[in-house]
Each structure stands twice: as structure tokens, then as C-alpha cells.
Amino acid sequence: MMMNNIFKRESCVIARLFLCSFSMACATAHADINFSMQAEAEAQNTPEGWAAVELPKNLPAITAANTFNITDYGAATTSTDNTAAIQAALDAAHQAGGGMVIVPAGEWLFGRITIGSHTVLHLCAGATLKLLAYANQPDHTTKTPYITDKKGATDIVIEGESAETSIIEGQGGPWWDAVEAKESGLQRGSLIRFYQGERHLFRHFRLQNAPGTNLTLGQSGKGGHNTVHDVSIYAPASTASDPSHNTDGIPVWAPYANIYDCLIDTGDDNVVTDSYAQYIHVWHCQFKAGHGASLGSYTVDMHHIIYEDLSFDGTTAGFRLKSNTDRSGDVHAIIFRNCTMHNVATPIQITAWYDKVPDSPTAAAAAPESVTSTTPRYHDILIQNVSVSGYDTKNSNDKNYNGIMIYGRPESYVHDVTFDNVQISHRNGVRLFFCKDIKFINGCSFTKTRTNQSVSATDADLSAVMENAYEAAYTWNGSTSSLTPAMGTPQPAATRYYNLQGHSHSTKPHTRGIYIHNGKKIIVK
Template identity: 25%
Template sequence: MTYKKTYLLLGAFLFSSVSFAQKKDLDNYIQNAPFKMPAIVLPTIPNHVVNVVDYGAIGDGKTLNTEAFAKAITALDKEGGGQLLVPKGNWITGPIEIKSNIDFHVDEGALVQFSSDISQFPMYETSPGKYDVVSPIWGNNLHDVSFTGKGIFDGAGGSWRPVKKMKVTNAQWDSLQNVGGVLSDDGKIWWPTAAAKNGEILSKSITKNKDATLADYQQLHDFLRPKMFTLSKVKNLLLDGPTFRNSPNFVINPRQITNLLIQNVIVYNPGWAQNGDGIDISASENVVIYRTKVNAGDDGICMKSSGFKEGKVGLQNVLIADCIVNEGHGGFVIGSNTDGGMKNIYVTNCVFEGTDNGIRVKSNSGRGGDVSNIYIENIAMPKIKNTAILFDTYYDDAPIGSTNKSRAAQHSGDKIPFFHEFHVTNVVCNDAKIAFQFRGLPEQPIQDLYFKNIVIKSSETITGEQAKNIVFDNVLINGGKNFEIPSSLKDAIIIK
């Protein structure tokens, strides 16, 4: 059979599978997961509604409503919870702290616009001698929280983010300079403020000072860009309907959540947003991301496991279905923080289009852990800029405390990543630079990866080293199975 016919047949099957799967309900995916996926427990919200207008909020796009949001949430909290209603309007605000038993409902036509005056976002102590900027949406040690409605949350990221000239058009670059800001000494990076630019240098000494004070960290305020949504230690969290966009850093970064459902959500950061991840799930369990669209400046939908509880796997029981990722460094991503360990992740019926990499699994020594029982199936990946499927434990990011990004520096940590027991089935990629990359560590190769029914069209076939027992079952690269395998991987790849 010719490559073209093979590609079209499997492609037609895959795309019809994606289309068909969109008609399935969530229970179907949970019941058919390749591991025992617990049913998601939804938040229980009291039947009580508070309108933010009743607490002095004015949605005119001019009035600062930070105090009004705080008063409304406090009133709900005293009553035992309920729904905070944000009607149509442009609601300017500083940071919002959410409480338990609250549904934050943004009506269609409502824009919760976080202030472009970044002085509205104070710093707080995260641990002795360490400080950070408070996130636009935050809350800790909560239960039963939801964000619903068809409104928009906008993080005013352009007031915080540096921009690399290489990532934007000439017109965009000129536009940035017209609004102000400063350039790096080499003229390749635009900073929104001089303090942000200077913070890059100051951070190298201040963040290493164990006795640093709040006054010291205030010098880094403009540089330390907050993540937009950082609820942590929450039981039963739902995001259903809103758009979350334009973050200073990551857009959605829930941490240590038990029972998390993200569905019917749009997550947007521009493709040039520095560190502009879409959804980063950290150290959580019983997680579903369903029918959600992501555009990101960095990783699209990403799994991390730092901040885990001792004695248990940091990230486990995750289902990702019927999702679309456009721009980003990767469509579905694991890492680089895998030190808490991960298991039982199921990604199905998704489209990754125009991302730098399709499936991206990355870590390095110093931040690695055991990652296994990962299932990825029915994935369409049109127009991947670099690598279709990538496994890398030499990820080019120095371990904490290191100033050398050389290959040798990756061995300086004691937390060694171990990627094994991955099952990848029914994947079509019609355009990539490289089909597969496998790069393990000498002390811990990547191993036991199983690929079945994979069709990739690419300029290069396979690169890598330090891997074993990689099984290719009906894997076609550029229409055939007789693709070149580098000598460093000849004993590792088994072709069926």
C-alpha cells in the first residue's frame, strides 16, 4: 500500500474517531479508561446568590473593584457560601482571593479585567526569606469551589511579560516600543518596565539570599510575574465555561487538587508569551480536562508533580479528552518537574495543531521522578514545527542552584527521571521536522515505550540515545517501516 493511501486511511479513521468521541459524554471516557479512573466529585454550592454590584462594583471599565469583590466574597463566606454573580460589564480589579463553597459565575458579556497597574498586586512571603507576587486569582486550603459562565478573565499579561524580538513580527515589535518599556542591552528583548529588566540581574543574588527581606524582594516585583490562576490544596474544584486569557505567566496552575474538572473552557496566551503555559496541573489526583481549547506561549496542557505529599504518587488519575491545543511548545506535555512521580494518565481524542512539539515528555536530574502507566491514543497532530513525539531526560534547563546549562550540569541532581510504560496508539502527524526523539540518561535509560498505529510525515526520522525496549508496531514514517534508525538506538527499537 502506498504511503498516501495508508496515511489517508488511518487519518480518516483517526479524525472520524475524534469527531465521534466528541459526542460521548464524560462518563463514557471515565468508564473506558485503561486504569480505574475514579468518578469526579463536583463541588456542592449552596443555593444563595450575591451580585457583585450590590457591594459597590461598577462595570464601566474604569472603576477599580478590588474592594467590592472582596466584600462580596466575604459576605458569601459568612453565609456559608453560594454564587458570586458577575453580570455583563467590564470589571477592573486587583487580585481576588476565593473562599470555600463559592461559585464564581461570570455572565456572558462579563469581563473580569485584572488591572494593568501592576502595583495593585502586592508581594507575600511564601516561605522564610522567600517572597512572590500574589496571583490575580488565588486561594489556599479550600473545598467546593467553581468558576462558571461564559464570561472572560483577563490577566493583563502585557503589563508584565518580556517579549523576545525573534518571536514577534516587525509590526508587533514596533508596536511594543511605541507603548513604552525598555530594551535589553542587546536590543533583543522588550521589557515593560526598567524595574522588570533590572530584576533579571538582581534576582540572581536576592533569590539565593536565605535572609532576604520583603524590601529586597520588592526590587524584583516587576520581574516576578504571577501565574494567573493558582488555587492550591482544594478538594472539589470545577472550571466550566469561562475564558481565561492573557496571563503574566502560566494561565491555569492548580496545585494539590483532589477532584478537578476543567471543561468547556478556553485558555489563551499569545504564542510569544514568555513562560505562557496554558494549563499546568501540579501534584493533583482525580483530574479531568474535557472539551477545552488551549493556545499557549509555552506548554499547552502540562503535567507536573512537584509539591507532592510524601508517601504517595504526586500526580495520578488524569483524563484528558476532546481537547485542542494550537500554538505552544508542546500539545500534551509531561514535566519538567516530575520529582513527585506520575502514574495513570489517559489522553484521548485530542488535536495538537501548530505546536512546536506534539507529545513532549521532558525532565532532567535534579527534578526527575518515576513516570509510568501513561496512555495516549487517537491524536491528530497537523503541522508540528519540530518533533512529533519527544522523550527527553536531558531537558535543557539547569537544576536548581546551577548556573551551567551544559550537558554535564544535568547530572548534578539526585532526583533521576525514569520514563517507562508509555502506550501511544493511533497517532497521525502530517508534517514535522523530526518524527521521534528519545534521549535518556546513562544511569537511567528511557524504556518500555509501546507505539502502535502511528503515521508520521517528517524531514528526519529518529534521533536519540540511552533507551531500551521501544516497540514499534505498525509505525510508518514517510509511508514505510524501513526508516533509518541511528546506531545509538538500533538495539533499543523493536519493529513489528
């Protein structure tokens, strides 16, 4: 499935040569450009059985006649607002049936702009599109993205010459301060968001200090077939002394996306798939600060997602699936593989309780909710060839920081999750609640560094590293374990009694003690 390294290096060389052809355009404004999509097609890396992500098509040949430099429309580095000039250049490209808009080297202040079909927005080396300062924004209550597509626009490219030299700057600091101050009516648009059109490409630039999310793909299942590569994203971590807030790197809300060779260091999810994300392939990326490779919290109609060949260094989470009963559904065919994690607080977390897990699984079991179309149903998840090490930090609430956490619901168990050759070393151990058919195979191992306890393929089960478990069944390297109470669909709350250790009784117990029954505390004397 994965291309070999030699092929990948050759593709990168082609891409660099291709980008060099833009140097004349940046220098002379109207030079002919050899625009090609060949390198993109060669690097697609489509998983077996999936349809390929469609790349932009029917782009015009780039000539002097359809190359538009923003300076020809009045943009100047001395201007306090170049929005009108940049928009005029984009509109000229749209009216010409497509073309290239060039942002030369320099710093260009701008507000909200829209891009039409068959347009290439090219940032030269040394070019910075800089969002108007918070104080100079017309209002703070409009969530419209700053760079977006005209309604229904298709086949758009936004590109730079490298992720180090072509920059879109969001000046987000005052926006994050406004979040902390709970400013009334505050809305923060994404730096880039394309809503409905298809076949969009984003490459070779840097997004930094976004007011909110950075590069959002699609909306409610519309706007599919997106490709993102060689994009760097930066905002201060959520744990920093001056943090950013909700600065997701790449949220995906539509089907068919390739995301690769990106470096994301931000204050929220690095890459996150949300409702209607299907056939999403993310590979060969570096994640630093952020909340990891995420799914959710909105997980309606989400399936066929692969995260692979990723490195995590200092993220708060690694692989994280999260949702709740008002925003989910059938989530399946999820793969997370060939990844390394270092100093990650929560390497593997699958929870159907967003944003706070129950204080007591016994209380949750005593009051299951009715199953609806939006009940989380997680199944058929593969976590393969993953190595985790380096996290040994004591937190005020250690139960939320575990090597593995799976927390289903009493009315909807997480099931059929396979850990294949997963090696974890973490301060804290394993927590399993409301789950079944959890399989650990092919030499999985786990070391709980807080207590210097380990389990390996030769051990019978996870008991040495188990922090807590409730209604969970798993197979550990060939040995089956079932953690009471009994598995299966919970009995109605009116007929179950739970003691404080989590064991259940189908009828009122005769042994003295405190029990939970129908969501209430019962004392048996």
C-alpha cells in the same frame, strides 16, 4: 473507555440547558437558580481501573438568600478597581455557608481575590473580569495568584456562560515585555490557581493574555480532584513577533483531574503535568500555538496519565516528556493515543536532559552520573493511533526538530516505550539515545520528507529514516535492531573508550585516532 459520540452530544445538550437557567440570575441578580451537577457526573469518562475524579459536593441550593451580585457591594464598570467589592461579595457567600457570586455583563477591573468553600463564581454572558494594568499593580514581585482559594477551601466552581462571552483578561503584554527586559525581581502570578483544597470545577469561560500561567491546579501534590472543561485559553505564541512568555495553559501539580473539550492557543505548554500529577485524563481538546501535551520538567512521583483524542495544529511539540536529574524520579503508565498532528515541529520527544541535550552522546556516556531518587526513570509509555503530517520547515538547528526523539541517560535508559499504529510524515527523521525495548507494532510507518525516504511495516528497521542513534535497541514491526555500542548498564567511565563515531572499547584501543576517555580527549598514535 471512551463515551460514544451520541452520549457525549446528549451530555452537551444537558449542559447547555443547565447554563440557560442562569440567564435570570444575570438579569435580575436574585432569582432562584436550578443548579445541578448531573451533566458533570455523566461526562466524567473515567478510565478503567481508576477512581473517579470527585466533583464539588455539598453545594447549597442556590436561592435569593445566597446569591450575591458584585454590584450590590459597590462594583461598577466605571470603577478603576473593583477588587474590594468583588471580595466583599465572595466573603458574604463564604459567611453564608456558600452560595453564588454573580459578575454581570460589563468590564470589571480587579486585582487579587480569594474564594471560600462551597462557592460558585458565575460570569454572565458579556462579563469580563479584567486584571489591573501592569502600571497599576501594587508591585511586580509577588507571585500570589489573582484568583485563588482561601486556605484549605473545597468545593468551588468558577464558570461562565460560554468560552466566547465570559472572559477573564490578564492584560499580560507589559508583563511579557518586562520578562524580555529582565526586570529585577519580577514575579508573575497565575490568573487562577487553587492550592490545597479539593473538588473544584472550571467551565465555560475564556482566559486570555495572562501575565504568566493561566489555570494552575494544585501544588506539590495538594489540591486534587479538579475538573476543567469548555475553557478556552489564549496568549500570543512564543514564536510570535510580540510573544508571551511562560503562559502555560493548564499546569497540573496534584492527583486526579479531568480536562476535556478545551481549546488552548498559547505561548508555552498547552496542558502540562508536573510533579505529583497522577490519574490525569485529558481528552477531546484542540491545541494550537503552544508546546503541546507535556509532562515536566518537574516529574517527581508522576504516573497514570492519559492524553487522548486531541488535535494539534501548529504547536511546537506534540507529546513531550522532559526532566532532568535534579527534579524527576519514576515516571510510568503514560498513554498518548488517538491524536492527530499537523505542522508540529517536534511530534514525539522524550528526553531526560532538560533544558539542553548533550552535544555528543559519547561524551555523556563517558561520564554517567550517580543514580539518585531524582534521576529520571521513564518506562511503560504507550503511543497509539497517532497520525502526524505537514511539518517541512528548515530550522537553524534541525537536530532538535525530529519526528521522534528519545534521549535517555547513560545511567538510566528510557525503556518499554510502545508505538502502536503510529504514522509519521516529518521533515526530519528519528533520533534514539540511551534507550531499549522500544517497540513499533501494528503497521507503524515513517516518512522523512527532507530526503523523501520512508519505512513501513515491510521494512526491516528504521535505518532509512534514522538521523542518529547511540546505545539504542528497538523492534520495528517484528524485526529487532540494536545500535552499538552494546546495550545494558554502561561500564565505568574509567574503563571505556569512545571513538568519534560513538563505538566503545573496554580497553585502550590500538588503532590510531581520537577517543573520549573519562570525559577527556585521548589521542592514540
